[in-house]
Amino acid sequence: MALIEAEGVRKVYRMDGVTVEALKGVTFSINEGEFVAIMGPSGSGKSTLMHILGCLDVPTSGRYLLGGVDVGSLSRDGLAGIRNSKIGFVFQGFNLLQRMSALENVELPMLYGGVPSRERAEKALAALKTVGLEERKGHRPNQLSGGQQQRVAIARALVNDPPLILADEPTGNLDTKTSVEVMELLVSLNEEHGKTIVLVTHEPDIASFSKRIIRVLDGSISSDEVVIKHDGIA
Amino acid sequence: MMGLLETAKISLRSLWANKMRSGLAILGVIIGVGAVIAMIAVGRGASLQIESHISSMGSNILIIVPGTTTSGGVRMGAGTQQSLSLDDAIAIEEECSAVSHVSPELSGVAQVVYGNRNWSTGVIGTTEGMMDVHNWSVSSGRFLTDQDVRSSTKVAVIGETVAYELFGSANPVGEIIRIKKVPFQVVGVLAPKGQSAFGSDQDDVIFVPVTTAQKRLFGTPFPRMVRRISVKARDAESIYLAQEQITALLRQRHRIGPNQDDDFTVRNLTQAMEAAQQSTQAMTLLLGAIASVSLLVGGIGIMNIMLVSVTERTREIGIRMAVGARPRDIRLQFLIEAFLLSVIGGIAGIALGALLSQTLVLLFDWSTSISPSSILLAFGFSGFVGVFFGFYPAYKASLMDPIEALRYE
Structure with a gap:
């Protein structure tokens, strides 16, 4: 069943009187349980696509359905609700709140989801366990390594049990070894927890962890192909 | 939807994280509320004193004295006749x-x-x-x-x-x-x-x-x-x-x-006292109004700090929005922060006002009187100032585009 359905999604920005067409009408769908990488050079429109898929932005025209819901018709509050319950974000810069402990960072989405405080703590701890960081629950982000911070961010993305995880250059700030660890974590989330994962990257090595690669160029999809699996990374 | 208590906790933490800045923002409100309390206490003290004089003199009193006499062109003063x-x-x-x-x-x-x-x-x-x-x-x-x-x-x-x-x-x-x-x-x-x-x-x-x-x-x-x-x-x-x-x-x-x-004069003493009473009340009002201006300035200080805070925490706002905070959640958080700032300032200001009026009693032997209503007024006013001046920064924060906010360095 299709989790993501994009039909002629077009995005036009108007900046200082100049109109820029970031997406020129893209159509594709992603089924539940897929692991898809979106690749493209900078300025290709992949960031815009990722913002729309993440309900941080709405298309200028065309339709984007997430789990059957037309996102374009939603209010800001509606979009916030979707981001809260249907999407988990993993960012390049981790985007953890510095003043809070790992556990509190993981609790954050539940705070806006109206989960009672006891249940929040339990679920957050369980999510930290999934990423193997339950011993670091009291640490602040600046007391953790980059890889650990990204795993806390992944725990945060998981905690409301959303069907979709959107990872935007999740290994951009990490060294090769940690990158592999983080990617393997995402793979296990896909394979063992059945999460649909959409990964935005420009690194072929990272993209090779996925099962399908959509390439974007100049606001259009240039290719959409299934990855032929081989052992390890190239 | 986030509970008020949760929001208040988050707000208190971020205020605590910027102790110096929060303290400076509060200072204006402390001085404002303190001034309002002390000024009203001074005015009320004066008017209570006059009131007690009026009641000891008796109310609605007219005094009739004989008129003046003139002796060889020299007027002798009231009551000499x-x-x-x-x-x-x-x-x-x-x-x-x-x-x-x-x-x-x-x-x-x-x-x-x-x-x-x-x-x-x-x-x-x-x-x-x-x-x-x-x-x-x-x-x-x-x-x-x-x-x-x-x-x-x-x-x-x-x-x-x-x-x-x-x-x-x-x-x-x-x-x-x-x-x-x-x-x-x-x-x-x-x-x-x-x-x-x-x-x-x-x-x-x-x-x-x-x-x-x-x-x-x-x-x-x-x-x-x-x-x-x-x-x-x-x-x-x-x-x-x-x-x-x-x-x-x-x-x-x-x-x-x-x-x-x-050949007589009818004097109305109560009227004179009541006029004094009225002018004291007017003075109280004036002092209170002048002190309120400093509370207003304190409120602008809060708005200033809140605007800085919103800008500084743009990224935090972006993160919160990305994980599902609605505009109104963000607005509430900053509004509560401003409200807490001014209410904490209000409480400290009441203490300062009490101290100030006590000092006036000791230094100048003025009689002062702090009424519960003036405390309530100052407290309510400072809360209002917090919400009023906190609203614009909070509104600004809630309008942020999550994408822009996440990009903010």
Whole structure:
């Protein structure tokens, strides 16, 4: 069943009187349980696509359905609700709140989801366990390594049990070894927890962890192909 | 949806994380609220003092004194003419409908002797009306009666100071004292009234029947003369009517022609006090208003800090929005932060205001009074200032585009 359905999604920005067409009408769908990488050079429109898929932005025209819901018709509050319950974000810069402990960072989405405080703590701890960081629950982000911070961010993305995880250059700030660890974590989330994962990257090595690669160029999809699996990374 | 308590906790933490900045933002509100509390306390203190003077003097009082005399071109001052008589007082009581009580007065200073002690005090010849006009009462014995006045009995009612000076702690009632060598029996002791509005001891006084004072103590050029007549009007509304009635009656009794000046003056003391009262209240309002301006400035300080805070935490706002915070959640968070800032400032300001007014009491011996309503007012106002000046920064934060906010470095 299709989790993501994009039909002629077009995005036009108007900046200082100049109109820029970031997406020129893209159509594709992603089924539940897929692991898809979106690749493209900078300025290709992949960031815009990722913002729309993440309900941080709405298309200028065309339709984007997430789990059957037309996102374009939603209010800001509606979009916030979707981001809260249907999407988990993993960012390049981790985007953890510095003043809070790992556990509190993981609790954050539940705070806006109206989960009672006891249940929040339990679920957050369980999510930290999934990423193997339950011993670091009291640490602040600046007391953790980059890889650990990204795993806390992944725990945060998981905690409301959303069907979709959107990872935007999740290994951009990490060294090769940690990158592999983080990617393997995402793979296990896909394979063992059945999460649909959409990964935005420009690194072929990272993209090779996925099962399908959509390439974007100049606001259009240039290719959409299934990855032929081989052992390890190239 | 996030609970208020959760939001308050988050807000407190972020305020605590920026202690210095929060403290500076609060300072304005502390000073503002402190100033409002202290100024209102000073104003209220002054107006309470005046109020107590008015009530000890008696309310709705008119005082009639004789007019001036001129001697060889030299004007002698109010009351030098000897134009008022006991009969004027009786006529006022009987004929002026707006008057409820009348107290004629003939006073002088006299040496008073009891046993081997003596004391110099003011002796006032008067009638029973004195009690009602000037709010006197007796703590023991009785006051002067109509019978005393009619028969010119030699009885005296003495003030507490006189009782203390002559008798110490002994009971004076029934004892004989000598006023200007004339023996008087003490029939009552007055309940104490303390200092007057002008600082004199009101309890240093002796009342005797006005007729006795005329015949025995203060010899007068004509037998029924009094130095002044105090009059109590029926109520505050009838005080002007009483003034008109008295003036008309006395002009007629004194046979003053239409083009001649009065040979007496009717003074309205309560009015003067009430005018003072009103000006104190106006002053309180003015002081409060000036202090409120500093509270307003404090509010602008909060807005300033909140705007800085919103800009500084753009990324945090982006993260919160990305994980599902709705615009109103963000708005609430910053609004509560501003509200907490000003309420904490308000509490500290109330303490400062109390301290400040106490300091004024100690330094300048001013009387101050902090009322619960002024605390409530300052507190409520500071909360309002927080919400009012916090709203714009909070609104600005809630309008942020999550994508832009996440990109913010």
